[in-house]
Amino acid sequence: MASYHTRWVRPEPQAEDPERIMIREALAFGKALYDRREELGLTVAELAERSGLTVDDIECIEEGGTAPTIALLRRLAAALNADVRLTSGHDVGSVWFEPHAA
Known part of the structure; x- marks a missing residue:
């Protein structure tokens, strides 16, 4: 029995x-929403x-239980007075809401 x-x-x-x-994307989305809401x-x-x-919808998103869709990202970005930013990859920092310039 040989191993590597x-x-x-x-x-x-x-x-x-x-x-x-999908799980990592949902978690990144939830963290981004939570961070901007707290901000x-x-x-x-x-x-x-x-x-x-x-x-319940907001709590589910923030807990990483909702996959991000374009329509949902747009809706939340408008509510947060921000733009959505995405980077390649699927880590927690790959999604964030950037405030609109004053």
Whole structure:
């Protein structure tokens, strides 16, 4: 029974699991929303009212339970007086809301 360590053979690179990518994107989206909401000093209820969503919807997004869609990003960006910024990759810092210039 030979293992990689005794034979010094590297395993073949695995393709990224699409489900893990979706989870990381949802978490990045939730963190970005939470960060901007806190920056503005808004409660979950206030953001829900501004965006036309429910408190449960906002909480679900902030907890990483909602995949970002373009329509949802636009709706929340308008409610947060911000633009959505995306970078390549799927890490937590890959999505953020950038405030509009004054």
